[in-house]
Amino acid sequence: MELSGGEILVQCLKDEGVEFLFGYPGGAVLHIYDALYQQEGIKHILVRHEQAATHAADGYARATGKPGVVLVTSGPGATNAVTGIATAYMDSIPMVVITGQVATANIGSDAFQEVDSVGITRPCVKHNFLVKDINDLAATFKKAFYVATTGRPGPVVVDVPKDITDPNIKIPYHYPESVSLRSYQPVTKGHPGQIKRAVDLLLTAKKPMIYTGGGVVLGNAAEPLRHFVKKLGYPVTSTLMGLGSIAWDDQQFLGMLGMHGTYEANMAMHDCDVLIAIGARFDDRVTGKIAEFCPHAKIIHIDIDPSSISKTITVDVPIVGNVADVLNDMNHLLDNNKARSNKDAIDAWWAIINDWRAKKCMSYDRNSSQIKPQAVIELVHEITKGDAYVTSDVGQHQMWAAQYYGFSKPNRWINSGGLGTMGFGLPAAMGVQLAFPDEVVVCVTGEGSIQMCIQELSTCLQYGLPVKIVALNNRYLGMVRQWQEFFYENRYSHSYMESLPDFVKLTEAYGHVGMRIERVEDLRPKLEEAFAMKDRLVFLDIVTDQTENVYPMIAQGKAHNEMHMSPHCELPQDPERELS
Amino acid sequence: MRHIISILIENEAGALSRVAGLFSARGYNIESLCVAPTEDASLSRMTIVTTGTDRIIEQITKQLNKLVDVVKLMELSEGPHIEREMMLIKVKAATMDQREDVKRLCDIFRGRIIDVTASTYTIELTGAGNKLDSFIEALSEHKILETVRSGVSGIARGDRSLHI
Numbered sequence: 001m002e003l004s005g006g007e008i009l010v011q012c013l014k015d016e017g018v019e020f021l022f023g024y025p026g027g028a029v030l031h032i033y034d035a036l037y038q039q040e041g042i043k044h045i046l047v048r049h050e051q052a053a054t055h056a057a058d059g060y061a062r063a064t065g066k067p068g069v070v071l072v073t074s075g076p077g078a079t080n081a082v083t084g085i086a087t088a089y090m091d092s093i094p095m096v097v098i099t100g101q102v103a104t105a106n107i108g109s110d111a112f113q114e115v116d117s118v119g120i121t122r123p124c125v126k127h128n129f130l131v132k133d134i135n136d137l138a139a140t141f142k143k144a145f146y147v148a149t150t151g152r153p154g155p156v157v158v159d160v161p162k163d164i165t166d167p168n169i170k171i172p173y174h175y176p177e178s179v180s181l182r183s184y185q186p187v188t189k190g191h192p193g194q195i196k197r198a199v200d201l202l203l204t205a206k207k208p209m210i211y212t213g214g215g216v217v218l219g220n221a222a223e224p225l226r227h228f229v230k231k232l233g234y235p236v237t238s239t240l241m242g243l244g245s246i247a248w249d250d251q252q253f254l255g256m257l258g259m260h261g262t263y264e265a266n267m268a269m270h271d272c273d274v275l276i277a278i279g280a281r282f283d284d285r286v287t288g289k290i291a292e293f294c295p296h297a298k299i300i301h302i303d304i305d306p307s308s309i310s311k312t313i314t315v316d317v318p319i320v321g322n323v324a325d326v327l328n329d330m331n332h333l334l335d336n337n338k339a340r341s342n343k344d345a346i347d348a349w350w351a352i353i354n355d356w357r358a359k360k361c362m363s364y365d366r367n368s369s370q371i372k373p374q375a376v377i378e379l380v381h382e383i384t385k386g387d388a389y390v391t392s393d394v395g396q397h398q399m400w401a402a403q404y405y406g407f408s409k410p411n412r413w414i415n416s417g418g419l420g421t422m423g424f425g426l427p428a429a430m431g432v433q434l435a436f437p438d439e440v441v442v443c444v445t446g447e448g449s450i451q452m453c454i455q456e457l458s459t460c461l462q463y464g465l466p467v468k469i470v471a472l473n474n475r476y477l478g479m480v481r482q483w484q485e486f487f488y489e490n491r492y493s494h495s496y497m498e499s500l501p502d503f504v505k506l507t508e509a510y511g512h513v514g515m516r517i518e519r520v521e522d523l524r525p526k527l528e529e530a531f532a533m534k535d536r537l538v539f540l541d542i543v544t545d546q547t548e549n550v551y552p553m554i555a556q557g558k559a560h561n562e563m564h565m566s567p568h569c570e571l572p573q574d575p576e577r578e579l580s
Numbered sequence: 581m582r583h584i585i586s587i588l589i590e591n592e593a594g595a596l597s598r599v600a601g602l603f604s605a606r607g608y609n610i611e612s613l614c615v616a617p618t619e620d621a622s623l624s625r626m627t628i629v630t631t632g633t634d635r636i637i638e639q640i641t642k643q644l645n646k647l648v649d650v651v652k653l654m655e656l657s658e659g660p661h662i663e664r665e666m667m668l669i670k671v672k673a674a675t676m677d678q679r680e681d682v683k684r685l686c687d688i689f690r691g692r693i694i695d696v697t698a699s700t701y702t703i704e705l706t707g708a709g710n711k712l713d714s715f716i717e718a719l720s721e722h723k724i725l726e727t728v729r730s731g732v733s734g735i736a737r738g739d740r741s742l743h744i
Contacts, residue, residue, distance in 0.1 A: 118594060119594075119597070122594075122597065122598060122601050123601055123605050126648070127648040127649075130593070130594070147648060181648070182651055182744060183589075183590055183648060183649055183650055183651040184648045305646070306642050306645070306646075307639065307642035307643050307645075307646050309642075310635070310638065311639060314635075
């Protein structure tokens, strides 16, 4: 079978089982688009901005575990995609991004829509390729998918010059069945000796703590994790990225940890004597002050990426490997081990933790005359039975969604944790909704974030994507405002946005349903009405309390036991008083 | 602490910039970097001299290993090794006194004069970095017109070797 470069490219995607291609056409990729036009099988989703193409592919990947695939043109097509590529890179999301490039003969000549895509994306991809010969095209795609999806996943860019896809040049097509790279051999199995050491250490613990992260979700390890947690009976906390791996209402789950983590999770981190970090990378939003992070603990760390180990926090028992494989090995040892954990000590530890829990750090004013953002999220949980796919943008609403939605399954909570990209939520929700047309997909956002990719309302109409947009509208860039209140003596520099659009009319102009909710008593009926519209996108513009803050909060550079608490819980608000 | 890291890397366009980009993006020091293809044309050998605490060096080696193009890595300075640097240096040598003195110093340091004009000598000198530094210092009475240093390349002593 002789195919042109454009046809080869499309056929490679088919051979990889690609379902959706998120893209935007332009000069350098016209040959590829012509090949797409003449095929069936791959559904191309025409976004309204290349950033959204990458976020949509990213959302698809996070929800399904399969790589997201993007096609954009050269120059501005590629630069617009960079934010989405960096977002995926920071959260280790498998993605293959195809960027068009000017013809090989024109590379380096400052040609129209030329940019050094390989150079620009280098710091934010797992790897990238420039294809300079049509004979390398198929093998390059095989490598790209292999690198993107194995080891610690990540985005891979394939830059394809226009002449490579010339319809007049045809070569025999053969897609390689396997690939092996001498320079890339990711580890999967953990070292048995280290695993044994870790289990022995865990069983000696008096105040153990399990800290899980996004690696559990990415590595499909929720099941072995749940077995591990149950078997040990130890308390467990999760990072923002790992939510759902352990069900929110599991008795052993202490909630999220870190900057906006719960009192009990952060206090338990501070006081624990053995910590096991599973697929988590000790991000600064989790550790707080490095010098005072888990000051009494021996630390075990499971991670697939050796460079994550002892990067910021020195660990005592490092285990490099696939989280699921390592946990299965540990479970096997625990199931067959005669040694047991120290029951009296663990009971005493739980008694301390339960005292912390009793402080109810997540309390908020439930009798307010204004709509509280936390109440909105709790109600969304109730109406969707806690089983929706929830995407978010970045800011206060993101934290409230993480804190109050209550996730029971992995892959359901989809947000930009590492890069913190505003504008992520709506396009990510499109990717999820395409993957799961019959599921409820909610985009929790704010009036600031949603405007960063609001043009995608148009894409949602074209493909009939009934996403429910829950916009917590407090007329402020809320997280910025909160920091200005706490750390800049209420100088609200440019965090108030004037002249907001009428979101209801705007949504209607895009052909969807818009609703504005201003009064507490309207919240439940309107939300129920919106979620009952199964096949319509509904934009809920919800006017919330402008002054509400995200609690608890550990200020940057402070330790886990120095939290600002909500005025509505039974703890002193000020961390200084707390300590003295 | 000064460390020498040797890597074998795919001899492909952009491979050097991945390494250089890694050092600048993560704020690591790079004292010198020396790269050329090996006997196997598909591989380049790179010698990097860097400084940092043990923790930083550990991160550097891990991050380098993580680059998809890096095939193999060895921290040369962990064991006995030989390091060499080559320098070309052009010195003013116009008068008889100058010419004699420069020639004498060159002999002492076991350098070779590889180009001669009526007013200059160009000398080739190979050795460890501090030897080259000493030679430059010894020439302090003279006018140095130009120096070119290759950067450090190195190899392990004995049986230890970096190959695939």
